[in-house]
Amino acid sequence: MKFVDLAEVTVIGGQGGDGLVSFRREKYVPAGGPSGGNGGHGGSVYLIAESNLQTLLDFRFAHEFKAKPGGRGGPSNRTGANGADRYIEVPCGTTVYNAETDELIGDLVTPKQILCVAAGGKGGLGNKHFLSNRNRAPEYALPGLEGECRRIRLELKLLAExxxxxxxxxxxxxxxxxxxxxxxxxxxxxxxxxxxxxxxxxxxxxxxxxxxxxxxxxxxxxxxxxxxxxxxxxxxxxxxxxxxxxxxxxxxxxxxxxxxxxxxxxxxxxxxxxxxxxxxxxxxxxxxxxxxxxxxxxxxxxxxxxxxxxxxxxxxxxxxxxxxxxxxxLPTPPAVSPTDEPLPPSTTAPLPTAELSLTVADGQ
Known part of the structure; x- marks a missing residue:
């Protein structure tokens, strides 16, 4: 397979779930009031550095990565489910830039280091949130916000002394x-x-x-x-x-x-x-x-x-x-610690691992 050290992809955070307009309609509960729950937050897109990868070849065939949207708010003040995050595996040594502005977003150099490249949208507020003394029956709720959408450039810089x-x-x-x-x-x-x-x-x-x-x-x-x-x-x-x-x-x-x-x-x-x-x-x-x-x-x-x-x-x-x-x-380079944020199980299958032409061999 071909050695690839440069790729551009689009990453899209999940849209937040809409808030719900709902009122309690139960027997023996007069004037139950609003009970619409908030929408769930959309999932975010993360890059995670893996030491067993040494090429960006997989990104020649996959150009867009999107996290799951948040769930809609439910009645009885139930909050919608948060969308699942998307984790994308990249080689250690990958530098991430905003493809449109050339702004440096982050640098992944240690195994399991993670970087958020597209945040999910916030969930909308249900009508329960707008209850007040002046408005006892709000009939409106807020839609969920769209997730962040970015075109990013991945540059692999091999880690060699x-x-x-x-x-x-x-x-x-x-x-x-x-x-x-x-x-x-x-x-x-x-x-x-x-x-x-x-x-x-x-x-x-x-x-x-x-x-x-x-x-x-x-x-x-x-x-x-x-x-x-x-x-x-x-x-x-x-x-x-x-x-x-x-x-x-x-x-x-x-x-x-x-x-x-x-x-x-x-x-x-x-x-x-x-x-x-x-x-x-x-x-x-x-x-x-x-x-x-x-x-x-x-x-x-x-x-x-x-x-x-x-x-x-x-x-x-x-x-x-x-x-x-x-x-x-030479001075010892400062150590870069992996992110301490726990990694929830990803609901997205990882990219397939391709056979590489890059040679990494142990010394004699």
């Missing part, structure tokens, strides 16, 4: 396959990787760190060239970037600057994200040429440069140690 970036054919997929058990497609032509790939790399302490292999960028990607900046959103959540440069190209420094310009043009603070720079494919050149190239890159960029080979695994351990040290030096 390290993002691997670089031009096409820089060796990103080969590197993540060497570091983890992920097995993305590897070939000797550009744009082999068309969707992000995740791999879990084990630290010496045994903890797992998620690496994301981002599809290759080219000059002008922020304007839509190549694959465009379609997948740059997936490195917005990363804490550190691993910039991979092909050492065998005619001008590795120009390749490095191309990616930096694209990060700056995209914005969202990506150009300020801590980076580790690595020259890949040094197995295809002499050690002397590799050393000269490393010195030139370090002098031009003002940063430490690692010479590695993803194919032969040369210097990968040292590169990983630099990444671990860099992550440890």
């Amino acid at each position: 390290v993002g691997i970036i670089g031009l096409p054919n820089a060796g990103k997929s080969t590197l993540i396959s060497a570091l983890s058990a992920a097995r993305p497609k590897v070939a000797d032509y550009p744009f082999t990787t068309l969707v992000p790939n995740l791999g879990v790399v084990r630290k010496p302490t045994g903890d797992g760190t998620v690496f994301a292999d981002i599809p290759g960028l080219i000059a002008g990607a922020h304007d839509g060239l190549g694959l465009g900046h379609e997948f740059l959103r997936h490195i917005e959540r990363t804490r550190l970037l691993l910039h991979l440069v092909d050492a065998t190209t005619p001008d590795p420094l120009a390749d490095y600057r191309t990616i930096q310009q694209e990060l700056t043009a995209y914005g969202h603070g990506l150009s300020d994200r801590p980076q580790v720079l690595a020259l890949n494919k040094i197995d295809a050149m002499s050690p002397e040429d590799a050393a000269v190239l490393v010195d030139l890159m370090a002098e031009a960029t003002g940063t430490q440069v690692w010479a590695i080979s993803a194919v032969t695994r040369q210097n990968l351990e040292d590169l990983l140690q630099t990444i671990w040290d860099g992550l440890d030096a």
